Amino acid sequence: MGSCGTNSNGHGTAEVPRPHAQGPAAMLGIGTANPTGVLMPQDVFPDTLFRVTNSDHLTDLKQKLTRICGNAGIDKRHFHLTEEALAAHPELFDPELLSLDTRVDMTVDAVPKLAQCAAAKAIAEWGRPATEITHLVFTTYSACGAPSADLRLATLLGLRPTVSRTMLSLHGCYGGGRALGLAKELAENNRGARVLVACSETTLVCFGAPDGGNLVGHAIFGDGAGAVIVGAGPFLDGEQRPIFEMVHATQTTVPKTEHALGMQVSGGGIDFHLSIQVPTLIGHNVQGCLIHAFCGGDDDDNGGAHLPSPLSGNGKWNDLFWAVHPGGRLILDNIDKVLKLEPEKLAASRRVLREYGNMSGATIVFVLDELRRRRSLLPEWGAMLAFGPGVTIETMVLRCPR
Ligand SMILES: CC(C)(COP(=O)(O)OP(=O)(O)OC[C@H]1O[C@@H](n2cnc3c(N)ncnc32)[C@H](O)[C@@H]1OP(=O)(O)O)[C@@H](O)C(=O)NCCC(=O)NCCSC(=O)CC(=O)O
Numbered sequence: 001m002g003s004c005g006t007n008s009n010g011h012g013t014a015e016v017p018r019p020h021a022q023g024p025a026a027m028l029g030i031g032t033a034n035p036t037g038v039l040m041p042q043d044v045f046p047d048t049l050f051r052v053t054n055s056d057h058l059t060d061l062k063q064k065l066t067r068i069c070g071n072a073g074i075d076k077r078h079f080h081l082t083e084e085a086l087a088a089h090p091e092l093f094d095p096e097l098l099s100l101d102t103r104v105d106m107t108v109d110a111v112p113k114l115a116q117c118a119a120a121k122a123i124a125e126w127g128r129p130a131t132e133i134t135h136l137v138f139t140t141y142s143a144c145g146a147p148s149a150d151l152r153l154a155t156l157l158g159l160r161p162t163v164s165r166t167m168l169s170l171h172g173c174y175g176g177g178r179a180l181g182l183a184k185e186l187a188e189n190n191r192g193a194r195v196l197v198a199c200s201e202t203t204l205v206c207f208g209a210p211d212g213g214n215l216v217g218h219a220i221f222g223d224g225a226g227a228v229i230v231g232a233g234p235f236l237d238g239e240q241r242p243i244f245e246m247v248h249a250t251q252t253t254v255p256k257t258e259h260a261l262g263m264q265v266s267g268g269g270i271d272f273h274l275s276i277q278v279p280t281l282i283g284h285n286v287q288g289c290l291i292h293a294f295c296g297g298d299d300d301d302n303g304g305a306h307l308p309s310p311l312s313g314n315g316k317w318n319d320l321f322w323a324v325h326p327g328g329r330l331i332l333d334n335i336d337k338v339l340k341l342e343p344e345k346l347a348a349s350r351r352v353l354r355e356y357g358n359m360s361g362a363t364i365v366f367v368l369d370e371l372r373r374r375r376s377l378l379p380e381w382g383a384m385l386a387f388g389p390g391v392t393i394e395t396m397v398l399r400c401p402r
Pocket residue numbers: 064067068071072073171172173174213216219220261274275276277278279326327328329330331358360387388389
């Protein structure tokens with residue numbers, strides 16, 4: 001451990017750099033949370049949405065949303081935004097009115113508090129005091145100010161003032177994957193580091209009256225937060241037990257797909273752009289990302305030689321367990337098809353989609369949490385996939401220690 005002191009000459013001594021951990025990084029605690037405001041069954045969502053936004057006269061749109069909701073593979077979702085709040089703030093569904101200030105006011109507490117609930121569970125599972133957290137990586141698409149939700153979360157949890165904070169904004173659905181990748185690097189490069197990853201998402205920043213362009217978003221997105229404690233060995237005290245080892249992480253940007261998926265901050269909140277091509281783009285590119293990750297990427301020094309080789313025969317993708325961001329039912333269907341996965345391989349992703357919808361960057365933590373409950377049934381090696389604007393695909397090779 002480095003320390004700053006004064007040597008005999010009265011000059012400050014240099015900070016001794018932390019040596020690398022013996023690695024690899026591992027998840028030591030996982031927690032999730034949803035807002036308590038609204039639990040919305042999927043089958044009543046279209047009626048509720050059109051009623052609360054005074055849109056019942058748009059009968060064709062309502063029928064279409066009802067159809068999409070019925071096919072989305074979702075049973076229910078949780079939301080922070082209540083009918084009472086909407087009644088008090090008609091600007092949230094009137095495109096003629098500015099609403100960014102209202103949205104920022106509503107999220108400034110809601111986002112870190114939701115993260116706090118998830119983080120408290122992750123910290124409890126890890127079993128160490130929050131003051132031992134050395135780094136915080138926070139991701140959300142709801143941050144519009146500075147200091148941001150990361151500092152508010154650090155205060156709520158009583159983290160020490162020397163905690164090293166990183167804020168990831170507007171990474172969308174790949175935010176959780178990116179935050180975990182970053183946490184892996186921080187943990188492996190700083191012996192003894194314990195990184196809190198916090199992902200907290202609420203749709204109230206992008207909520208609007210239904211129109212021809214936002215029906216799919218209305219049908220699939222929900223609110224939630226996920227948190228993971230990441231650290232690398234050696235785990236000398238025997239108390240901190242790895243749930244999943246984070247063996248190798250890669251990020252791939254699919255060329256020329258910037259147009260396909262995006263978010264734009266405006267006076268009316270955050271506009272979500274979701275192209276109909278997204279499921280196809282992901283289906284076409286996912287295998288290449290997995291091969292890149294499982295072959296150890298381009299770096300000779302990253303332990304690629306130790307990775308399993310699921311490519312050495314037909315059907316080897318079925319030898320893995322899968323933590324896939326359930327961006328939408330069709331995305332999971334396409335991945336199943338391209339990788340020829342057995343039906344139960346994406347069960348954790350489909351269950352999270354069914355119970356919570358797509359909670360953007362936080363969703364991948366829910367999938368990891370779900371897989372953790374099935375740990376005794378999992379094969380040793382697994383793959384994590386998350387997607388978002390770019391189009392960016394985050395891939396991580398996981399190992400479930402015995
Ligand atoms: C929404 C669905 C469940 C609907 O499935 P269905 O079985 O009903 O059939 P479908 O795909 O033909 O879609 C039904 C109707 O919706 C329309 N439709 C589908 N996707 C659309 C889109 N992105 N934009 C506009 N319209 C769209 C279709 O044209 C069709 O219209 P018509 O009826 O008029 O012919 C599925 O399409 C799906 O899972 N799509 C993927 C959603 C997605 O892209 N998720 C990523 C979220 S972003 C993310 O996860 C990352 C991030 O945010 O960063």
